[in-house]
Amino acid sequence: MHQAHLLIDKIAVSEQFAHDLINAAQLSNKTEVDKLISATGLPLRSILNIHQTILELI
Incomplete structure (x- = not known):
């Protein structure tokens, strides 16, 4: 759960990061x-889980 908060915090404070992340995800x-x-400092396992979740959301 802590790892998700790290990513959410980064998205919340950086409009450019949020834009770049969404754009990259939409382009697969x-x-x-x-x-x-x-x-953001997240470990690889968390990255893989978050990546899959992002793709499912868009």
Whole structure:
């Protein structure tokens, strides 16, 4: 749960990050999505779970 809050906080405070993340996800650019999420400090396992959730939401 803590990891989800890290990502949500980053999205909330950075409009550019949110835009970049959504854009990469919509383009199915997994490499860019992973890069953006890993920049928040989340571990790889969390990145994979979040990446799948994002793709399911859009």
